[in-house]
Amino acid sequence: MKKYAYIRVSSKDQNVARQVEAMQHIGLCSRQMFIDKQSGKDFNRKNYQKLIKIIRAGDELYIKSIDRLGRDYEEIIEQWRYLTRVKNIDLIVLDFPLLDTRKQVNGITGKFIADLVLQILSYVAQIERENIKQRQAEGIKIAKEKGIRFGRPKKKKPKDFDVIYNLWKEGKISLREASRRAGVSHHTFSSWADDLGVEFSFANKSNISKWEKR
Numbered sequence: 001m002k003k004y005a006y007i008r009v010s011s012k013d014q015n016v017a018r019q020v021e022a023m024q025h026i027g028l029c030s031r032q033m034f035i036d037k038q039s040g041k042d043f044n045r046k047n048y049q050k051l052i053k054i055i056r057a058g059d060e061l062y063i064k065s066i067d068r069l070g071r072d073y074e075e076i077i078e079q080w081r082y083l084t085r086v087k088n089i090d091l092i093v094l095d096f097p098l099l100d101t102r103k104q105v106n107g108i109t110g111k112f113i114a115d116l117v118l119q120i121l122s123y124v125a126q127i128e129r130e131n132i133k134q135r136q137a138e139g140i141k142i143a144k145e146k147g148i149r150f151g152r153p154k155k156k157k158p159k160d161f162d163v164i165y166n167l168w169k170e171g172k173i174s175l176r177e178a179s180r181r182a183g184v185s186h187h188t189f190s191s192w193a194d195d196l197g198v199e200f201s202f203a204n205k206s207n208i209s210k211w212e213k214r
Helices: 016-026 048-053 073-086 111-146 159-171 176-180 186-195
Strands: 003-009 033-037 059-063 090-093
Touching: 003 016, 003 048, 016 033, 033 048, 033 073, 073 159, 090 176, 159 176, 176 186
Parallel strands: 003 033, 003 059, 059 090
Antiparallel strands: none
């Protein structure tokens, strides 16, 4: 039976010292530690994959906290089951004693207890995500009722927009020139034109200058 540790931080500039120290405290050395400085969004991590290839049935894998394994509970549960059922190793989470597949409590195996705890954590995390979304939706609704606008404020049309618009509509100036005079992008100008009932298409508008069609 061999012992390994998996250590992860989310970016290269984050420090792994706290996790390393925790592993040293239980007697593990650097050659037993596999360290990734990468997001926990999935398990496609260089050193984690190396660890998976060499770890064998009966070995022990230590992690400091469950979020070092990953950040999505559904993926964590799937990976946990792969490690404990397929690879048949023991997993120990130092910060969460119930997540220790070696232990038995009143005849109940540690693997069963850990699976149950993970399911509960996953459920709690899902409920919290739903609550956050609901609070956000309620907050947005209340803000809108109070007249609060979200996103970038709409640009105001220049005072001489009607003059510019008519010049463009009559083909006396190009779309580029009309947009420049209005001080906006082509898209904004065309949107304003649409508001006035003008069907506009960049591809087939007849009054775009020959220079713009090149």
